[in-house]
Amino acid sequence: xxxxxxxxxxxxxxxxxVMLFLMAAGLTLVFGIMNLVNxxxxxxxxxxxxxxxxxxxxxxxxxxxVVLALAGTxxxxxxxxxVTLRTLYERDHLDQVLxxxxxxxxxxxxxxxxxxxxxxxxxxxxxxxxxxxxxxxLNYPVYRLLIIFVxxxxxxxxxxxVTRTRLGMLIRAGASNRTMVAALGVNIRLLYTIxxxxxxxxxxxxxxxxxxxxxxxxGMGELILIQVFVVIVIGGIGSIRGALFGAVLxxxxxxxxxxxxxxxxxxxxSLEAAQTAGPALASMLIYVLMAVVLAIRPEGLFPSRx
Amino acid sequence: xxxxxxxxxxxxxxASLAALPPVALALDEPFYIDLFRRFMIFAIAAVSLxxxxxxxxxxxxxxxxxxxxxxxxxxILAYYGIDNGFLQWGVAIGASALVALVxxxxxxxxxxxxxxxxxxxxxxxxxxxxxxxxEYGGDDGMSLLTLSQFGEWLDLSDATTFYYLVLxxxxxxxxxxxxxxxxxFGMVIRAAKSNEVRTRAIGFSPYPYKLVAFMIAGAxxxxxxxxxxxxxxxxxxxxxxxxxxxxxxxxxxxGGVGTTAGPLVGTVAxxxxxxxxxxxxxxxxxxxxxxxxLVxxxxxxxxxxxxxxxxxxG
Numbered sequence: 001x002x003x004x005x006x007x008x009x010x011x012x013x014x015x016x017x018v019m020l021f022l023m024a025a026g027l028t029l030v031f032g033i034m035n036l037v038n039x040x041x042x043x044x045x046x047x048x049x050x051x052x053x054x055x056x057x058x059x060x061x062x063x064x065x066v067v068l069a070l071a072g073t074x075x076x077x078x079x080x081x082x083v084t085l086r087t088l089y090e091r092d093h094l095d096q097v098l099x100x101x102x103x104x105x106x107x108x109x110x111x112x113x114x115x116x117x118x119x120x121x122x123x124x125x126x127x128x129x130x131x132x133x134x135x136x137x138l139n140y141p142v143y144r145l146l147i148i149f150v151x152x153x154x155x156x157x158x159x160x161x162v163t164r165t166r167l168g169m170l171i172r173a174g175a176s177n178r179t180m181v182a183a184l185g186v187n188i189r190l191l192y193t194i195x196x197x198x199x200x201x202x203x204x205x206x207x208x209x210x211x212x213x214x215x216x217x218x219g220m221g222e223l224i225l226i227q228v229f230v231v232i233v234i235g236g237i238g239s240i241r242g243a244l245f246g247a248v249l250x251x252x253x254x255x256x257x258x259x260x261x262x263x264x265x266x267x268x269x270s271l272e273a274a275q276t277a278g279p280a281l282a283s284m285l286i287y288v289l290m291a292v293v294l295a296i297r298p299e300g301l302f303p304s305r306x
Numbered sequence: 307x308x309x310x311x312x313x314x315x316x317x318x319x320x321a322s323l324a325a326l327p328p329v330a331l332a333l334d335e336p337f338y339i340d341l342f343r344r345f346m347i348f349a350i351a352a353v354s355l356x357x358x359x360x361x362x363x364x365x366x367x368x369x370x371x372x373x374x375x376x377x378x379x380x381x382i383l384a385y386y387g388i389d390n391g392f393l394q395w396g397v398a399i400g401a402s403a404l405v406a407l408v409x410x411x412x413x414x415x416x417x418x419x420x421x422x423x424x425x426x427x428x429x430x431x432x433x434x435x436x437x438x439x440x441e442y443g444g445d446d447g448m449s450l451l452t453l454s455q456f457g458e459w460l461d462l463s464d465a466t467t468f469y470y471l472v473l474x475x476x477x478x479x480x481x482x483x484x485x486x487x488x489x490x491f492g493m494v495i496r497a498a499k500s501n502e503v504r505t506r507a508i509g510f511s512p513y514p515y516k517l518v519a520f521m522i523a524g525a526x527x528x529x530x531x532x533x534x535x536x537x538x539x540x541x542x543x544x545x546x547x548x549x550x551x552x553x554x555x556x557x558x559x560x561g562g563v564g565t566t567a568g569p570l571v572g573t574v575a576x577x578x579x580x581x582x583x584x585x586x587x588x589x590x591x592x593x594x595x596x597x598x599x600l601v602x603x604x605x606x607x608x609x610x611x612x613x614x615x616x617x618x619x620g
Contacts, residue, residue: 037419084599093419094365095602098559101552102598109592222548226430229423237419280438287431291412294424298415 004138009259010252015144017251018151022206023228024235024243025158026199032238033175034192036085037093039100041203041228042221043107044080048073048204049211049220050111053122062125069208070201077200081193089192108218119215147209154202155244162240171195175238227254230290236300245301250286257285316567323473327466339465341581345574346472347533352557352569353479354526359555360564361487362519363499367422368409368429369554372402372524374436374546376531381541382442384450391454391462395532402528403521405432410520414513417502429551436543447542450535462536472533476570479526484566486522495519560601562608571609 027041052069056062080103088096124143131139162168173181174191182188207221214220231250235242262278269277293301323342330338351373358364379398388394413424437445453462462468486492497505498512505512535541544550553576561572579597583590601608 031419037422084603087603091602093422094359094555094559094563095606097365097367097422098552098556099599099602101556102595102602104595105549105591105598106595109589109595113589113592226427226548230427233420233423233427276440280435283434283438284431287427290424290427294412294416294420298420 004135006260007135008138008140009256011140011144011148012259013252013255014248015147015151015251016255017248018148019206019210020224020228020231020251021151021244021247022154022202022209023224024231024247025154025240026202027228028232028235028238028240028243029171030196030199031232033171033195034089036089037096037100038085038199039097039225040080040103040107041199042223042225043104044073044077044200044203044221045207045210045224046107046111046216046218046221047076048207049216050115050120050207051204052208053120053211053216054115056122062128066208070204073204073207074197074201077204078193078197080200081196085196086189086192104222107221112218115216117218119217120211121215122212124212143212147213150205150209154205155240158240227286230286232300233290234293234300236302239300239302242300242302250289253289254282254286257282261285312565312567319567319570320473320477324470327469331466336465339469343465343469343472344537345577346469346476346570347530347537348554348557348577349570349573350472350476350479350530350533351527351554352561352573353476353483354523354530355554356558356563356565356569357483357486357526358516358519358523359558360568361492361499362495362516364414364516364520365422365555366425366520366523367548367551367555368425368427369523369527370546370548370550371409371429371432372406372527373531373534373550374432374543375402375405375524376528376533377535377541377545378436378442378531379528380454380532380535381448381450384452384454385442385448389452389455391456391460394454395529398528398532399525402531403525406521406524407517410517410524414516414520426548426551429546430548433543433546433548436546443541445543447540447544450539450541453536453539454532468536475529475533480566480570486519491515491518556598560608568608575609 023041023045026044027038030036030038030041048069051072052065055068055072056065059065059068084099084103085096088099128143128146130142132142132145134140160168162171170181170186170191174186174188174195178188181191206224207216210220210224227250231246232243233246234249235244235246258279261282262274265274265278265281268274297303323346326342327339330336351369354372355366355369358366376398379401380394383389383394383397409425409428413421413428416424436442442448456462460467460471462471487496494505494510494512494515497508497510498516502512531545534545557572557576558569559572560576561568561570580590580594583593587593
């Protein structure tokens with residue numbers, strides 16, 4: 001019985017980790033290739049969640065809503081890149097942080113104007129609502145399994161695109177020497193816009209998957225964004241492999257910490273003290289993890305070779 | 307060195323701040339004393355950030371942490387009935403310096419984007435700590451029932467007295483930062499900003515210098531936190547919210563990074579703009595966001611860049 005509870009929490013941790021990975025992959029790709037710090041990545045996650053919710057209410061079809069939301073965040077991402085971020089590639093990180101901080105304020109307020117400030121709840125289509133019996137006594141939600149599956153599939157696909165296709169080759173070449181790639185006749189500006197758009201779509205995917213589990217509300221992007229930063233710092237900036245490893249690690253530590261830290265503490269200290277200290281410690285756990293990793297390896301666990 | 311025009315502008319600005327309370331009282335508009343007191347408290351935070359950001363090149367995206375530490379130091383002591391201001395503010399400064407030491411020790415080992423993310427993450431950690439500790443109000447925060455007590459000769463509940471105290475601290479801190487960055491210590495910090503490798507090559511190890519600067523900035527901002535909690539008489543984890551850190555950073559940039567008066571100018575300009583916009587529409591953040599993007603794209607040197615003699619920014 002106890003084992004099943006642990007297993008269920010491990011699956012929850014994996015599901016959260018996979019979601020963090022979808023965010024981290026886009027962010028780390030954009031940073032690794034364009035050398036751009038994009039705080040507004042969380043806003044694209046929020047845009048994805050809202051577009052999917054709106055499209056699902058409008059069309060009544062969940063798969064269609066997914067497609068529309070993905071296309072929508074792709075377009076929003078490319079627009080943002082063309083209008084503002086393109087001019088910031090050559091600037092220092094401070095300018096990038098401030099401009100994208102401005103974008104966050106803009107998007108949060110824009111969403112609040114269109115959909116209001118209160119949280120938006122989405123329902124799932126009936127075929128995704130149920131549970132599957134994984135082991136006898138362990139029923140796990142279909143939807144969360146789907147998220148895990150989608151996340152791992154995207155990880156595989158990303159690996160394939162970056163290492164095995166012509167587009168991936170151009171991306172890697174652009175990361176190591178922008179000028180040289182441009183001199184060889186590649187339209188590097190367009191390439192950057194496309195990469196940024198794909199990163200945005202990945203954030204949108206994470207957002208639309210998150211919508212039905214958590215709720216959609218203005219500012220939802222920043223909560224996950226800061227956790228994604230922790231993932232990237234742990235994994236090593238610019239490395240997709242590091243992003244996957246860091247995301248699963250952070251997802252596990254956070255979920256298991258929230259689930260089991262309090263009962264574990266209660267065996268050592270008094271129950272009352274554990275009631276207060278447990279949640280406080282659990283919410284700090286991933287940051288402590290980050291500090292420990294940094295103290296040992298300041299470059300993260302998988303520093304990118306580029 | 308400041309050019310003459312800049313010095314005159316700074317002196318005029320400070321003089322008009324000093325002249326504000328009697329004028330506001332004569333016009334029967336005490337509201338302005340309150341308003342500018344808040345501006346100056348944030349200016350103190352911005353001045354402290356400017357020390358490490360403007361001169362040290364350390365882009366700390368977690369400076370609001372120290373506002374929170376300073377605020378909670380005063381709030382928690384007051385909660386247990388200890389309302390001696392010297393003790394409270396001393397603890398606020400000491401605790402902030404200590405937290406800055408810990409955060410700095412880890413984050414200064416890294417640089418660039420890592421530094422930005424790590425300082426942000428640690429501040430978020432403290433924010434969640436503030437939210438989860440129910441004893442001190444958790445998410446909702448708690449009231450400061452008695453203001454810090456300094457005996458009879460300094461009564462913070464008197465708006466004008468409190469105003470001049472904040473002004474005095476602001477001027478003192480601007481002076482301290484000015485002296486610091488022009489001292490040998492400051493030269494090392496600035497050298498490390500412009501070229502860390504060369505700084506090592508001529509025999510300085512930047513790490514301890516940067517760490518001490520980080521601590522000083524944290525301690526200064528901690529005092530701003532102690533002032534802020536006395537100003538609002540209320541304490542919430544929102545003191546440490548990450549958007550607060552972003553705002554303080556923007557105050558420094560808007561005014562002109564690495565200048566003496568920049569943080570003060572930027573703070574007053576940003577907060578005035580925020581107050582004006584929010585009085586006009588509830589969706590003021592939309593316009594603030596656009597304004598921020600435009601400033602970064604088109605006004606790289608901030609408002610101080612409008613005055614002549616800003617070569618130092620170059």
